[in-house]
């Protein structure tokens with residue numbers, strides 16, 4: 001069932017609706033396919049992939065904080081080859097866009113990942129240069145104009161599919177990072193990744209996470225994410241995918257009004273495995289209530305005071 | 306498809322200070338639950354205490370579709386849960402996770418539990434069809450021992466210890482267990498409780514050549530296997546996997562690959 005009301009196109013990828021499951025919160029779709037019909041999703045961004053399998057960080061890897069969570073998974077994943085062999089065929093049974101979230105320690109690793117995945121059935125790349133949970137590489141590329149320019153330019157050469165660059169909020173001025181990504185070939189921007197945080201067990205007088213620090217996500221980050229989405233959407237021409245703390249259709253609408261063409265839903269899947277489906281329906285109700293003909297009628301349509 | 310359930314709470318009672326027994330009606334969980342599995346509860350609606358809390362299934366009544374859990378009030382989530390009343394709705398997912406291995410081959414079984422670890426073991430004793438069941442359960446003191454009558458009903462032999470000797474044997478339950486295993490040829494041992502206790506149980510079982518299963522705990526995100534938050538170290542045993550890895554262990558998910566694992570696979574055991 002296609003519904004023209006909700007259709008969007010991001011960098012040439014046609015989505016049946018603008019709701020995508022966020023990387024790292026949805027695995028490779030298998031577990032959530034036991035709860036929802038994955039065919040109904042606009043897309044799925046898979047768990048961050050690296051060239052070689054990665055074991056990730058020591059547990060505990062998660063802590064609950066007010067209206068949010070801190071995680072320090074550390075990119076545990078089976079590696080890109082196992083993804084192509086074992087996970088992608090499963091995902092391709094569903095009629096939904098598959099976005100490969102890629103991460104590495106060096107630019108060469110990112111390029112190799114892009115090259116390997118270019119010849120598969122994925123629909124787009126999401127360049128993860130914003131993971132706060134790994135020691136080397138990754139976020140280091142994402143937090144300076146020079147870093148983001150260089151990596152975007154290099155990786156783009158190997159991408160035969162659209163390239164979405166995912167930004168970290170842990171920077172002083174996200175606008176200049178976004179502009180640098182656009183100038184160097186990004187086809188779209190997604191934001192925000194998690195915000196670096198810390199939680200302490202006062203009885204043990206130690207951080208709760210074995211990794212000490214972790215990335216904050218969930219409702220607590222939403223106002224920051226909406227502001228950054230607005231800032232980025234107002235300076236780039238390429239489409240923006242907004243995320244951070246979305247729990248409902250109303251939350252998602254804020255991101256559209258701020259300038260996002262699509263949204264990703266992460267943490268809330270843990271709380272409510274039906275989250276993505278409910279959010280799609282709620283966006284539709286909102287559009288219908290205000291008699292809009294298309295989601296495009298609200299993208300970037302806030303009026304500042 | 307696995308549902309997210311909104312079930313009616315039938316009963317929520319404080320058994321002893323800070324330990325609560327909650328009964329809810331759920332056909333889906335009652336009919337599908339196996340010992341060792343857990344339910345994942347959203348203790349408070351909305352954006353407070355957003356993560357679900359994993360609690361073991363302690364008992365099911367399949368004729369009336371009642372499910373019983375017993376939980377300790379610790380932090381924010383269980384505090385909210387403790388305030389739930391009869392007739393309130395429980396937002397719950399389950400049954401989840403890998404259950405204890407139960408088989409007709411195991412004619413003489415033993416369970417060893419400590420603290421909040423005893424609850425899934427009660428369900429196991431009740432479900433097990435064998436005639437010979439021994440239970441070793443440990444508590445901190447007399448004030449927090451619970452469900453003794455139930456353990457008496459479902460175990461042929463019951464051994465109890467308290468840390469302070471206020472009831473039963475004074476000391477660790479593992480002392481009683483080590484004594485028991487010397488005198489009795491169990492076919493399998495199941496354990497759940499503090500890690501230090503389980504380590505001793507695995508060691509004693511291993512030395513006696515008896516298979517043992519442990520139920521592990523870890524902080525969870527999704528509770529269904531997607532986020533990789535809840536991992537524990539599990540030994541790499543199969544030869545083919547050994548070839549592909551330069552490590553002797555890998556991370557497995559407590560929520561999906563566990564919470565029940567074989568004792569000899571559990572890496573933490575024997576490392577100290």
Ligand SMILES: Cc1cc2nc3c(=O)[nH]c(=O)nc-3n(C[C@H](O)[C@H](O)[C@H](O)COP(=O)(O)OP(=O)(O)OC[C@H]3O[C@@H](n4cnc5c(N)ncnc54)[C@H](O)[C@@H]3O)c2cc1C
Nearest residue numbers: 356358359360361376377379380381382383421522523524
């Ligand atoms: C498979 C499994 C079965 C369990 N069965 C029982 C049971 O039958 N009865 C019982 O009383 N308890 C059980 N527990 C422990 C129970 O999940 C925690 O006590 C509970 O989550 C604490 O939540 P809180 O809101 O009181 O604490 P908070 O401190 O507010 O919790 C904060 C976060 O940490 C997590 N957390 C804190 N302590 C633990 C812990 N020990 N294990 C896992 N996560 C934790 C919480 O789930 C939450 O996400 C079980 C745990 C697991 C993993």
Ligand SMILES: Cc1cc2nc3c(=O)[nH]c(=O)nc-3n(C[C@H](O)[C@H](O)[C@H](O)COP(=O)(O)O)c2cc1C
Nearest residue numbers: 022023024048071128192193217218244245266267
């Ligand atoms: C447990 C967990 C794992 C994550 N793993 C990844 C990852 O592998 N790659 C990535 O780009 N983002 C990852 N993220 C970040 C999310 O995709 C998203 O940017 C962030 O959580 C904000 O959205 P939310 O508030 O809806 O969760 C992860 C987030 C969580 C909570």
Ligand code: FES
Nearest residue numbers: 526528532533560
């Ligand atoms: S809690 Fe998400 S994988 Fe176990």
